[in-house]
Amino acid sequence: MDANDMGNDLKKVLLTEQQIQDRLAQMAEVIDKDYAGHEILLVGVLRGAVMVMADLARKLHTPVQMDWMAVSSYGSGTKSSGVVRILKDLDTDIKDRHVLIVEDIIDSGLTLSWLEANLRTRGCASLNIATLLRKPDAAKTNITPRYVGFDIPNEFVVGYGLDYAEKYRNLPFVGLLAPHVYEKH
Ligand code: XMP
Ligand code: MG
Numbered sequence: 001m002d003a004n005d006m007g008n009d010l011k012k013v014l015l016t017e018q019q020i021q022d023r024l025a026q027m028a029e030v031i032d033k034d035y036a037g038h039e040i041l042l043v044g045v046l047r048g049a050v051m052v053m054a055d056l057a058r059k060l061h062t063p064v065q066m067d068w069m070a071v072s073s074y075g076s077g078t079k080s081s082g083v084v085r086i087l088k089d090l091d092t093d094i095k096d097r098h099v100l101i102v103e104d105i106i107d108s109g110l111t112l113s114w115l116e117a118n119l120r121t122r123g124c125a126s127l128n129i130a131t132l133l134r135k136p137d138a139a140k141t142n143i144t145p146r147y148v149g150f151d152i153p154n155e156f157v158v159g160y161g162l163d164y165a166e167k168y169r170n171l172p173f174v175g176l177l178a179p180h181v182y183e184k185h
Pocket of ligand 2: 045046047048049104105
């Protein structure tokens with residue numbers, strides 16, 4: 001899918017495919033340095049983190065394993081509440097493992113701060129967070145991801161794994177939706 005398939009649903013491209021791939025390469029270089037001599041267990045948060053996981057993992061030279069979690073955060077509409085339910089847990093025992101959570105976006109941070117606390121109780125050797133996007137103006141927690149791709153404005157974004165009503169995840173770039181898309185609902 002590309003911008004031509006979106007009709008006039010796209011207001012603006014925020015991050016191009018090239019910008020995303022270049023930034024992920026930089027992040028992978030830093031991660032390789034930080035984890036030299038170790039193996040990493042990458043934990044992707046379904047479904048949004050699928051693209052970040054696929055591209056970041058392929059840029060790493062460090063040996064990795066990949067596992068996935070699915071969580072739902074209860075809340076009204078598009079706002080997360082911080083009350084989180086595990087829909088799919090890890091298949092891996094993370095005790096004594098170096099865990100790196102891979103996320104698409106940190107918005108309020110409530111989902112990830114719950115997830116971080118949950119994983120910490122399982123006795124991993126280390127736990128860090130890599131996120132492609134972060135909205136600093138939306139932060140409601142003091143969660144500190146070690147690796148951040150881009151800080152973005154507090155607006156709803158789609159593409160590169162991120163959806164609106166389950167659509168647009170397969171855009172290779174990150175974009176802002178045109179207001180008329182929201183206003184229909
Ligand atoms: P919190 O607020 O808990 O949100 O950090 C985490 C989850 O909410 C989703 N989210 C978005 N999805 N465009 C999206 O398509 C956005 O701008 C956006 N902001 C938050 C996302 O699933 C994230 O993991
Ligand atoms: Mg997500």
